[in-house]
């Protein structure tokens with residue numbers, strides 16, 4: 505059962521790999537994507553291969569392999585940063601809404617009193 509669920513996930517993740525490499529995933533999608541990649545060696549390998557192919561075609565040199573992997577690591581780090589910034593953004597918007605609502609309630613209370 506668990507294995508089947510994983511398989512379905514892998515199919516979705518596999519489809520998202522090109523989108524991830526083209527920076528087309530939203531922060532929410534990227535979070536799910538990276539979470540799966542970190543926990544699924546198969547998909548991580550697939551991502552690594554696709555990344556190397558997509559970058560390698562430009563750079564062509566095999567001894568750049570190390571740099572390519574570093575590039576993928578940097579890309580994933582940048583993705584986590586992006587997700588974190590997104591979370592901070594959501595937090596601030598929630599906070600602003602909270603403060604605004606509180607202010608409106610206070611204003612109404614003062615108007616009544």
Ligand SMILES: [Zn+2]
Pocket residue numbers: 510513514517540544546547
């Ligand atoms: Zn997977």
